[in-house]
Every structure is written in C-alpha cells, then in structure tokens.
Amino acid sequence: MATLIHLRHDLPHSLLALLFGVDRSTVTRAIAEVRGLLAERGCAVPDRPGLRLRALADVFAYAQTEGVELRLDATEVQVRRPLAGRGGRRSFVSGKKKQNTMKATVVADRQGRTLWTDALRPGRMHDTTAARNEGIGVCFQHFPDVEVLLDDGYLGLRRDHPGQAITPPRKPNKIALPHVHAAREEARHRHSSKRITVEHALADHKRWKQLTRWTHRRDALPDTYRAIAGLVSDRTANT
Numbered sequence: 001m002a003t004l005i006h007l008r009h010d011l012p013h014s015l016l017a018l019l020f021g022v023d024r025s026t027v028t029r030a031i032a033e034v035r036g037l038l039a040e041r042g043c044a045v046p047d048r049p050g051l052r053l054r055a056l057a058d059v060f061a062y063a064q065t066e067g068v069e070l071r072l073d074a075t076e077v078q079v080r081r082p083l084a085g086r087g088g089r090r091s092f093v094s095g096k097k098k099q100n101t102m103k104a105t106v107v108a109d110r111q112g113r114t115l116w117t118d119a120l121r122p123g124r125m126h127d128t129t130a131a132r133n134e135g136i137g138v139c140f141q142h143f144p145d146v147e148v149l150l151d152d153g154y155l156g157l158r159r160d161h162p163g164q165a166i167t168p169p170r171k172p173n174k175i176a177l178p179h180v181h182a183a184r185e186e187a188r189h190r191h192s193s194k195r196i197t198v199e200h201a202l203a204d205h206k207r208w209k210q211l212t213r214w215t216h217r218r219d220a221l222p223d224t225y226r227a228i229a230g231l232v233s234d235r236t237a238n239t
Contacts, residue, residue, distance in 0.1 A: 002027050003034040007228055010209040035220075038227035043115050044237035052230075056134050059107050059116045060143040070115070070148045071108045071198035072136075074127040075205070076101035077120075078213045079221065092218075094123035102218065104225050105130050106205070107148075112197035113236045114204070117229040120222040127153040140164050149195040168192070204232050 002016045013031070017024040042054035045062060053059050063070050081100045082089045094101040101123030107116040121130045131154065140146070140161040150157060150167045157165035168188045172180050205211055208228045214221050 003031045003038070004231075006031050007035070007210055007224065007231070008208055010215075032220075035223050035227050038230055039223040041227075041230045043117070043230055043233035045115075046109065046111075046113055046237050048237075053116050056107070056116055056118070056136060057139055057142070060139040060146050062115070063146045064143045068109050069194075070146065071110070071195050071201075072105065072131065072148050072150055072154075073195075073198045073202065074103050074105045074130060074153070075202045076103050076123050077211055077221065077225070079123075079218050080215060082218075088122070091122040091124045097123070099123070102214070102221055103127070103130055104205075105134060106198065106201060106229070108198040108201035110194070110197055111236075112200035112204075114201045114229050114233040117226055120225060128156040131157065137161070149191065149198075151195065166191070201232075204236070205229060208232075 002020055005011055006013070006016060013027045014024050017027045020027065040054070042052035042058075045051040045053060053062060059070065062068065076094055076097055076099075078097070078099050079092065079102050082092060092100040092102065094103075102120045103123050103125060104120050105118045105127070106114060108114055118130070118134045121133065125133075136148075136157065137160065140157075144164070146164060148157075148165055150165055152167060154165060154167055158167045168191045169184050172184055205225070205228055210224055211228060214224075
C-alpha cells in the first residue's frame, strides 16, 4: 500500500513512515522491492485474465493472433540534470522539450489500453532509434501481418517496413491540384483519429504524479514507469 501511494502521489518516504507507523528505512526498502516486482509483471492482456505481455515480441505475437492493430508513440519525462563533468550528460537533453528528459516508448490498442512500454532511453535519442533499439525491426520481420500506426516521427520505420509501419501521408508538391491537398488532409485526419488512443494511454500514465516530473535517481525511473504502466493496464484491461 505504501508503494502504491508513493507511485500515485509521490509522498516522501518519511511521511509514509509516519502514516504507517514504521521506520523510514523500512518504507524505502519496501518501495524498492515492490516497485521492482510490479515492473516485472508486464501489462495485462484485454479479456485474458492471467496472461501478461512483458516483451515487444509478445505484443506483436498477440496482435497477429488476435488481429489487433497497434498504436505506438513516445513520451518524455523530465528528470534532474546530471552532475557537471559526468560522461553522457548531453544525452539527456531533449531537442524537442529543451529539458533533461528520459523517453518511454508505449504501445496501445485501438481502445487506448496499454500493452507494453520499454526500459526508457535518454531524451536526446530519436523516437525511431529508441523503437529500433527495442527490436521493432525484428518484430516486423517475424510478424508480417501486424500493422502499427505511428506519427511523423517514425518515417524511417515506414521506409524500412512499408505496409506495416503506417504514418500519415506526406505533404504533396506545392503545384499539386487542390483536390490532392484536400485528400491528403482528410487522410491525415483519419489517421490521427485512429492513432489518438495511444495519446490517451500516455495521458493515463501522466496522471500519476511521479511521471509528471521525476525528482529521484534516474536509474529508478525505468522500473517506476513500467510499474505504473502495468497498474494502468490492470485497470483498463476489461474496459
């Protein structure tokens, strides 16, 4: 219970120790242990009690078996700036947010239910590179029937895996006829309407205070994000 309260509201360990009538070190040790266990559980499978998805290959296998069209996107969590003089300090500076962040890649289904999240990467890493480092290219090869809806940040995946990695249509030439531009805008709108559910999944994660801004040790953030994603998937698996 102390771990859940800490994840949801980011209360200090000393305050939790006071609430539960134990020593602060006991709370710190319990949170570290339970958080790791929650992170290893993976995400719940909709309408499949007891079955959980822990790897990206598991998600692709589930999607191909059940005919599920996946949605994939990345989100960034602000973290504390590394100490001066440490190697790799610049790798956490996000080009998009202009802040020190860590990036999580999340997969959801058409109803916005979280199916998987990765181990997190430094914020400077490109979205496509982060997905490739998790082995998405191999998954596309082994599960050729799976389609994944993506945004414009994943054009490299669409180039390498046409027909599976689906991004919005590219902007036509300026001299194209008006109906071509209109058709492109309509196609982008349809694509955005389908892909918006993964944005809803990311919003569900950010409702947990610890993911609005991470103020603790960076090496604890991956387990925290995966633990929260698993808990969110438990809540949404049967909705």
